[in-house]
Amino acid sequence: MADITWEEPFCAESSNCFRLGTDADGNAYIAVAGQEGAYLTDTREALSTLIRDIKAGKADHLL
Numbered sequence: 001m002a003d004i005t006w007e008e009p010f011c012a013e014s015s016n017c018f019r020l021g022t023d024a025d026g027n028a029y030i031a032v033a034g035q036e037g038a039y040l041t042d043t044r045e046a047l048s049t050l051i052r053d054i055k056a057g058k059a060d061h062l063l
Helices: 044-055
Strands: 010-012 016-022 027-032 040-043
Touching (some): 027 044, 040 044
Antiparallel strands (some): 010 016, 016 027
16 A cells, blocks of 8 residues: 555535545545545645545536
């Protein structure tokens, strides 16, 4: 398993919490808080794009 440095959990609507992390190789990680062993990983650029697109409303149709 990668040596991941996790940020503090981000929680919205009280119980929907997730964490972002990075490693020394330039990878980024996102996981549900408390379940960091089951994460999604990609490059920092790819996950940054994902987060920006979600903030811009491009995933609203999935809700």
